[in-house]
Amino acid sequence: MTWQPTCSIETLNARAELYAQVREFFSERSVLEVETPLLMGHGVTDRFMKSMRVSGVYENAGFLQTSPEYAMKRLVAAGSGSIFQICKAFRLEESGSRHNPEFSMLEWYRVDFNHWDLMNETFELLTKLLGKRARVNYSYQEAFEHFLNLNPFQISLDNLAKISKESLGDLPDNLEKDDYLSLLFEAQIEPKLGINHTIAFITDFPASQSALAKIDPESPLVAQRFEVYIEGYELANGFNELQDAEEQLRRFEADNEWRKENNLEDIAIDDDFIGALKSGLPQCAGIALGLDRLLMIKQGLNSIEQALTFPTFKTNL
C-alpha cells in the first residue's frame, strides 16, 4: 500500500506544535507574519540552483520560488518592518535523505539588525524549540583550522585537491577551490557540528560564497553570512543583507556570464527585486531555516521522508 503518509501521526502533531511555537516567538517580538507568492515570473540566477518552471501562466515562464527572499525583501523595502514567513520552497533535482524537491522553510527579516544580532535571535528561537543547548561559534577559517588543520584562505588549489582526494575518495576532475572546500566541510566538519547538545554557528564565509550577503568592509575576503548546524545538519543560512542595488545587479550578471560559459541557460534578472533595492532596502539581516530538518532533529528522524506527509519520491526510506 502506498497511499499512507510517510510520517507518523505523532510527527504531524509535532509539526503543528513547532509552527505554533514559532508563531508565538515572533508574535512576542512584534515580527509580522506575511505571505508571498510561491509562483512568480522570475527564477534565480544562482549558478547551482534550478527553479521549477510552470507553463501557461506568464508569457515566458513562471517559476516556483526557490525561497521567498526577493519577495520578502520587496516588502521590507516597501516599509513592512520586520517580517517572517512559513512557506514552501521548490528546488529541482534536490532529492535525498536530507532533501525533498518541495520543502518547508521559515524565513525572517529583521530591520536594523546585523547578522550578529540575528544569530543571537536565532539561538533564542532554537533553544525555545529544542530545549537548552550550548552555543558554539567558529568562523569558516577557524572551523577548518580546528577540524582539518588547514587554512581555507591560504591553502593552494593543488594542496587542497591532494588533501581532498586522499580523504574523500574518487572526485570529479576540474573542481574549483570552493568545491573542494565545500566537499571537505560537508564530509569532515559538518557531522561534528552541533553535537552534544550544542548549536553551532559558522560565520565569515569566503566572499566567493557571499550570495546575497554584504562583504565585510574590514576584510574583503569575507562575507557577512552565517550558517547554523545542529546534530550535523545544516539547518539555516543567514545574511547581513546586501543593500547595494548596483552590486547585487553585478553579482546576478556575473552569474549569468558564468552560466553562459558553462552552457546553462540565461535567467532573466528580477527587475522588481532590483527596483526594490534601488528604492532603498533598510539595514536588515535575514535568515532561511529548513523546517523539515528542524522537525527531524526535534523528533530524532533519520530521513526527511519521515518528516513529510507525502514526499515527492518514495525512494529514500
Place this chain on the structure above:
Amino acid sequence: MGTITTNDLRNGIKIMLDGEPCSVVDNQFVRPGKGQAFSKTKVLYLLTGRTVEKTFKSGESIETADILDTSMEYLYTDGEFWYFMDSDTFEQVSADSKAVGDNAKYLIEQDKCHVMLWNGNPIQINPPNFVVLEVTDTDPGLKGDTSGGGSKPATMHTGAVVRVPLFVNIGDKLKIDTRTNEYVSRA
C-alpha cells in the same frame, strides 16, 4: 550500453567505472556551501569486491552496466571451470575461479545457485544459504556427548572446514550456513 544521470542513481543500480561493472551501495545528494551539487556514492566493484567512495557532479551522465541476476543449477566442475545451467532454457555458462572464489567449497551438484552475469558471463556465484555437506575427516566422535559444550574442526567432502560439535563422526551429513560457514544441525 545505456546511460543515466546522477538523478537516476539508486542503491543497487549497476554502473560502469574504469571499464568495470560496479554496484551502487550508497548514494547521497549534497549541495554543500550553496555551491554546486554532488552525488556522493559508495560503489562496489563487482569483479574485485572492493568498495570505493566516488563523488559525481550532479547531472553528470554515467554508463550503466549490463548486469543480470539469475538463479542457475550447478552441474559440475572440470577443475578449471564450474558449469551452471539455466533450468528454463537449458543454456549453460562456465564460471572461472575468480567468479566462484571461496564459494567452490559449498557447490553441490543440482543446487540452485545465484549467478550474476555481466554481458552474459558469470562474475559472481553465490550458493544457497544452507547446504548439506558430508564429513570426510574429523577426530572420533565422543559417544554420549550431545551437550554441544565443545567443538572441533571437521573437513567436508567439498573441502570446507567447519567447526562442529564433538559428537559428529566421519560420514555424517551436516547442514551448513554458507554465509557464516557455521554448523546448523545434522541433516
